[in-house]
Amino acid sequence: MxxxxxxxxxxxxxxxxxxxxxxxxxxxxxxxxxxxxxxxxxxxxxxxxxxxxxxxxxxxxxxxxxxxxxxxxGIDLDAGLSAAQRGQAWALEKMLDDHLYWLAMHNRWLEPGNFERGPKVFLQSVLPGPLKWFVPGLVQGKFRRTLQLQGIGRHTDEERAALVRRDIEALAQVLGDKPCLMGDQPTAVDAMAAAGVMTGLLPEFTGPIRDTLLQQPRLLAYAQRMQARFFPEIGQLPGCPEVLKAA
Structure with a gap:
């Protein structure tokens, strides 16, 4: 197993x-x-x-x-894709893995309200005893240093928001009217895309990622399809009432 x-x-x-x-x-x-x-x-x-x-x-x-x-x-999660499509899928996945992800981490860990509602609450729920009171701040400091070294932390809020919009709009443009990013059936890149959109919609994390996603009805419907297919036990995608209203 x-x-x-x-x-x-x-x-x-x-x-x-x-x-x-x-x-x-x-x-x-x-x-x-x-x-x-x-x-x-x-x-x-x-x-x-x-x-x-x-x-x-x-x-x-x-x-x-x-x-x-x-x-x-002996599995190929990109079965049915041409060589060009495989290259496009890999490039798109790396945009999500290595660019939008770090923008999301900045929004999650370094925006004070988001940190208080999100990472701090989660860490305090799993850490024992006195650790819950000082470890969240230590981890936040580590993310601050990492994001500064990575480069995302050096940008202004306006610059980060512009990068977020470009990434999410690119994702929506690739999706278009298709059920999945590369066609009718999900491939490997859909896993990261669905994960990024689902976590990006969480109402605990306000800011440009959630705001931009709420303006993309195709991505909202896509996230709901992926959630229903792969995580039906959730019942309803977190933030779904607002998502449906926005869509």
């Missing part, structure tokens, strides 16, 4: 991490049963989640998890 180590459910979603949700969706796309366990960053091979246990093999990082299950199970 595959075992996926995650942060755990939060704010109505199976996990708050888009990378955890991405991996969950890709495992479901592949039709592979798996067990979910709440993990520990201290025990994670690369100090981050998710990571996958497959017998005696441990695989860290969502991309390497995907490649592992494809290689060992």
């Amino acid at each position: 595959l075992v996926l180590h995650t942060f755990g459910p939060a704010f109505g979603l199976p996990d708050l991490s888009p990378f955890v949700l991405k991996t969950m969706i890709q495992l479901k796309m592949a039709g592979l049963p798996f067990e979910v366990r709440t993990g520990s960053l201290g025990r994670a091979p690369k100090g981050k989640l998710p990571f996958l246990q497959d017998g005696d093999t441990v695989v860290a990082d969502s991309t390497f998890i995907r490649w592992h299950i494809e290689r060992t199970r």
Whole structure:
């Protein structure tokens, strides 16, 4: 049995991490049963989640998890795509993984209201004793330094908002009127896109990401389709009443 180590459910979603949700969706796309366990960053091979246990093999990082299950199970999550489409899907996924993600982390961790409603609440719910009172601030400081080094933290609020709009508009333009990003059926890139939109819509995190998503009815409908297909147990996508009204 595959075992996926995650942060755990939060704010109505199976996990708050888009990378955890991405991996969950890709495992479901592949039709592979798996067990979910709440993990520990201290025990994670690369100090981050998710990571996958497959017998005696441990695989860290969502991309390497995907490649592992494809290689060992003879699965191709991009089956049916041309070489050009595979290249386009990979480029789009990296925009989401390595650009929009960091914009989301800045919005989540460094905007005071969002931090108080989101990461601080989550960490205080899982940390024991006195740790819950000082660890959230330490983690926030780590994100501040990381985002400064990464570059997103050096931009103004207006510049970050412009980058958010460009990324989300690009995603909506690629989707168009199709059910999924690359056609009628979901492929690997849909896992990250769905995860990013679902976490971006959480009402706990106000700002340009949620505001821009609420102006994209095609992406809202897409997120609802992906949630209904891969996480039907949720019942309703968090933020859905406002989403439906906006759409």
